[in-house]
Amino acid sequence: MNAALWLALAYSSNLFADDCRACHAAIAESFSRTGMGRSITERPAVSPATFYHALSNRHYTFTAGKLKRHQVDAAGVEINVIEKSIDVAIGSGNHAVTYAHRTGQGRLLELPVSWYSQPKAYFMSPGYDAANHPGMSREVLDTCLFCHSDSPRPAAITCRRCHGDASAHLSKPARGTIYNPKQSMEVCLQCHLETVSRGISDSIRQPGRSVFSYQPGEPLAAYKLYFDRADAPQPRFEVNHAGYRLMQSACFRKSAGKLTCVTCHDPHTAKVRDACNSCHQSLHARKENAAACPACHMPKRTAQDAIHVAMTDHWIQRNPKFENPRQENHQPYTGPVVPFYTKADPLTLAVANVREPSAASAALLAKYVERNPANASAFVSLGKMLIQLNRLSDAEQRLRRAVTLDPMLTAARTALAVALGRQGKLEEAARVLEAASSSNPDDPLVWFNLSTTLRMLNRADRADAAMREAVRLQPGIR
Ligand code: HEC
Ligand code: HEC
Ligand code: HEC
Ligand code: HEC
Ligand code: HEC
Ligand code: HEC
Ligand code: HEC
Numbered sequence: 001m002n003a004a005l006w007l008a009l010a011y012s013s014n015l016f017a018d019d020c021r022a023c024h025a026a027i028a029e030s031f032s033r034t035g036m037g038r039s040i041t042e043r044p045a046v047s048p049a050t051f052y053h054a055l056s057n058r059h060y061t062f063t064a065g066k067l068k069r070h071q072v073d074a075a076g077v078e079i080n081v082i083e084k085s086i087d088v089a090i091g092s093g094n095h096a097v098t099y100a101h102r103t104g105q106g107r108l109l110e111l112p113v114s115w116y117s118q119p120k121a122y123f124m125s126p127g128y129d130a131a132n133h134p135g136m137s138r139e140v141l142d143t144c145l146f147c148h149s150d151s152p153r154p155a156a157i158t159c160r161r162c163h164g165d166a167s168a169h170l171s172k173p174a175r176g177t178i179y180n181p182k183q184s185m186e187v188c189l190q191c192h193l194e195t196v197s198r199g200i201s202d203s204i205r206q207p208g209r210s211v212f213s214y215q216p217g218e219p220l221a222a223y224k225l226y227f228d229r230a231d232a233p234q235p236r237f238e239v240n241h242a243g244y245r246l247m248q249s250a251c252f253r254k255s256a257g258k259l260t261c262v263t264c265h266d267p268h269t270a271k272v273r274d275a276c277n278s279c280h281q282s283l284h285a286r287k288e289n290a291a292a293c294p295a296c297h298m299p300k301r302t303a304q305d306a307i308h309v310a311m312t313d314h315w316i317q318r319n320p321k322f323e324n325p326r327q328e329n330h331q332p333y334t335g336p337v338v339p340f341y342t343k344a345d346p347l348t349l350a351v352a353n354v355r356e357p358s359a360a361s362a363a364l365l366a367k368y369v370e371r372n373p374a375n376a377s378a379f380v381s382l383g384k385m386l387i388q389l390n391r392l393s394d395a396e397q398r399l400r401r402a403v404t405l406d407p408m409l410t411a412a413r414t415a416l417a418v419a420l421g422r423q424g425k426l427e428e429a430a431r432v433l434e435a436a437s438s439s440n441p442d443d444p445l446v447w448f449n450l451s452t453t454l455r456m457l458n459r460a461d462r463a464d465a466a467m468r469e470a471v472r473l474q475p476g477i478r
Contacts, residue, residue: 019166020159023173027268028159034270035092036157039148044089044097051113051122055131058475060113062086062122067099067111069136071475080475084111084136088154090144093117095239095309098125100140100154107408108140108154109442116308126239126306127198129328135474137442139410142211147191147240152212162187162267164216179217185243185260186220192261193220193243195228195340196236197305199333202227202340204348207372221342227352228340229333235322237313239303245315247341252316255279304329347371354381357388369398376406383415387422395419403432410440414449421453429453437466444474 021028031037043065051060061068068083084101088108091097095118099111112133114125127133142152150158160166162181169178181187195202205211205224214223229236237245242261246252252259261267264275274290276297285293297317300310302324313320337352344352351368354361365382372378379402386395396419402412413436420429433450440446451466470477 019170030269031159031267032156034268035094036267036270038092038156039090040150040154040156041089042154043087044099046086046099046115049122053112053124053129055129056133056476060122062113067101067113069112080472082136082472084109086111088140090140090148090154095311096306101136103440103442105408105439105441107440107442108145109136110138110140111136114308118310119308121308123308127328127330129307130330132474132476135444137444137473146211146214160216161191162216181216182262183260184217185262187216188261188267189220189243189341190214190216190223192240193226193341194238194240195226195232195244196333197238197240199331200227200229200337201352204352208374225342225344225348226340227337227344227349230336230338231333232338232340237301237303237311237322238305239309239311241303241311242314245313249314249316251279354385357385359389362386362389362391374405376402376409376412379405380409380412380415383412383419387415387419390422392419392423396423408439410436410443410446413439414443414445417449417453421449421456426453426457430457442473444470444477447473448477 018028046062046065046067048064049062051062052058053060057071059070059072061070066083066085068081070078070081073079086099087102088100089097090100091114093115095116097115097117099114100108101111102108110125112125112128112135113122115122123129124133145152145154148157149155150161164179166178203224203226206222209223214220246259246261249259259279263278264273265271266273272294274293276293277285277290294312297320298312298314299320299322301313301322302310304325305328307325307328310324313322334355339349347364347367350364354364362382362385365378365385369375369378369382379398383395383399383402386392386398396416399412399416399419402409403416406412413432417429417432417436420426420432430450430453433446433453436443436446437450447466447470451463451470454460454463454466
């Protein structure tokens with residue numbers, strides 16, 4: 001069988017869970033009903049509805065399997081219409097579901113409207129409650145799928161994400177032939193540790209590590225390094241903060257590794273164990289009902305990065321005090337970052353702290369790509385910084401490398417076209433953007449830059465058409 005086909009088959013179903021079901025039927029059955037076991041749905045059912053987002057003046061209409069977006073002009077005519085099929089749902093709906101569209105080129109695009117289970121209503125997806133949001137152009141990257149999906153091809157999480165490779169176990173089914181994460185919290189933290197979801201990159205993968213390369217049982221630090229805002233601990237509270245907030249708790253810090261996720265959670269059933277009394281025997285603790293402790297010490301709160309969901313605050317406190325936010329906070333954080341949980345080497349820490357363009361920052365990024373010669377995104381960061389420093393031919397060379405490394409990476413082609421255009425190589429810039437527009441016809445910036453380049457080349461007709469497409473995709477693009 002051809003290798004690509006084999007991979008496609010292996011990824012195509014709960015093959016791995018089915019392998020286990022024969023002997024671990026009860027676990028397989030209960031796990032398939034948890035949020036993790038339902039983390040992705042192909043071709044989800046959506047209820048018909050309309051939704052108007054005033055801030056960006058856009059109308060949305062859900063019909064069977066599709067999301068349409070339009071605006072209305074002064075004469076009442078529908079303009080800037082886009083319609084996309086809804087192919088994948090991310091999230092079980094325990095709290096929310098974000099929809100995605102699969103393009104003809106095989107990309108997954110995040111759709112701007114999500115379903116929220118507590119209000120039972122559609123609202124903008126997290127990060128999209130803004131006047132000029134990315135519309136239907138933002139790609140669902142592998143980093144997103146790493147936490148929500150079993151594999152790069154969207155599928156619900158299965159046993160192997162916590163138990164790893166099962167081949168030895170399948171040929172000799174017994175204890176000791178497969179990884180049992182009884183004591184390891186890192187198996188959970190691979191997905192449940194996030195310091196900040198927006199504004200900084202909260203983690204940087206180690207050189208040579210691809211997104212889906214983490215193996216259960218290996219030290220998390222061998223896979224990636226974590227960073228946090230230097231102003232932490234702030235009263236920040238986000239959707240994916242179970243690990244981050246638990247680590248601030250006295251219960252965690254002062255119990256010498258005895259408190260892990262599994263102390264309170266059975267990952268196969270999503271049942272919560274009454275675990276507090278195993279450590280707390282004070283009069284108060286004995287008097288209160290074990291099931292009631294979390295309500296006072298781990299209350300549910302509105303997440304600051306997704307204001308339509310309420311999550312459990314895992315920072316166990318005597319007297320938790322907080323205010324629920326009513327608006328998404330889009331204030332950028334520009335301060336320094338510090339290592340969190342893992343120890344960062346000096347170069348990675350310095351790179352995590354690169355903000356303003358400068359010769360020194362460019363030198364750091366150049367050193368960093370030397371250590372990460374297969375990391376296309378790192379070349380794009382360096383290339384963009386070199387453009388800002390007006391070192392255009394150097395930028396061009398780095399960005400060509402990025403395009404070769406990852407021809408699907410639209411940001412590489414867009415930046416390469418800018419480096420070429422600024423050097424007066426307009427014909428080639430236009431060719432690069434034409435190629436980008438066919439590999440990613442949903443990206444408004446590609447059409448916008450193509451239009452600008454074609455105008456400089458006096459190809460007005462084609463420039464106008466490209467601009468119309470940019471505006472259709474992202475009304476108000478400038
Ligand atoms: C042919 C039967 C069979 C299949 C198929 C099977 N297992 Fe097992 N598994 C066993 C037996 C038997 C044990 C030992 C149970 C015991 O001693 O209580 C076991 C134990 C385990 C353990 C505990 C290991 C330890 O050292 O504590 C894990 C984890 C496990 N299986 C996971 C899986 C996963 C994941 C799959 C699917 C990839 C799977 N098993 C498929 C029979 C099977
Ligand atoms: C591959 C990434 C991944 C790993 C590994 C992982 N989780 Fe999760 N977990 C998620 C995601 C994503 C959700 C939300 C799923 C949803 O509802 O859509 C979730 C949900 C949960 C929930 C909510 C209950 C539910 O509905 O499932 C609990 C509890 C939980 N995880 C505990 C754990 C524990 C404990 C571990 C480690 C033993 C762990 N998780 C490992 C990604 C992961
Ligand atoms: C670092 C891992 C991580 C990344 C990256 C991540 N998520 Fe999550 N996400 C989680 C975890 C874990 C939960 C469950 C949190 C909880 O229940 O405490 C979650 C919750 C959600 C939920 C709510 C699910 C439910 O019903 O409980 C949605 C929807 C969601 N994420 C969408 C996304 C999308 C879309 C992306 C990428 C654009 C993304 N997430 C990126 C880990 C991640
Ligand atoms: C989210 C992470 C996670 C997933 C996914 C997961 N497990 Fe587990 N599993 C654990 C942890 C943690 C333990 C050890 C702690 C415990 O027993 O509660 C464990 C223990 C086990 C054991 C040993 C139980 C015993 O008696 O010692 C078996 C068997 C097992 N898992 C099978 C499976 C099968 C089969 C699947 C898929 C249907 C699966 N697990 C999915 C985290 C996971
Ligand atoms: C593995 C043991 C363990 C478990 C389980 C545990 N705790 Fe703790 N907890 C501790 C330790 C140790 C401290 C610190 C005591 C000290 O400072 O002397 C602590 C402190 C606390 C404090 C005081 C916090 C502070 O900042 O002063 C509260 C409140 C608390 N725990 C509540 C709970 C609740 C509620 C649960 C269950 C949801 C729980 N704990 C589960 C070990 C645990
Ligand atoms: C001291 C007990 C305790 C520990 C330790 C603990 N949790 Fe929880 N967790 C809870 C409680 C209680 C809830 C709320 C359950 C409910 O409302 O049904 C919860 C809820 C959750 C949820 C559901 C979404 C939400 O926020 O309400 C996820 C996901 C989760 N925990 C993940 C984790 C992970 C991952 C770890 C380890 C990093 C962990 N928890 C450690 C007690 C704990
Ligand atoms: C009705 C709300 C409520 C419930 C339910 C509750 N607590 Fe508390 N708890 C408090 C308050 C209030 C304090 C004192 C805070 C302060 O220091 O002023 C406290 C203090 C504590 C402390 C630190 C002081 C001490 O007595 O050790 C621990 C530990 C604790 N609680 C554990 C628990 C456990 C375990 C449970 C469940 C068996 C529980 N609490 C249930 C409200 C509650």
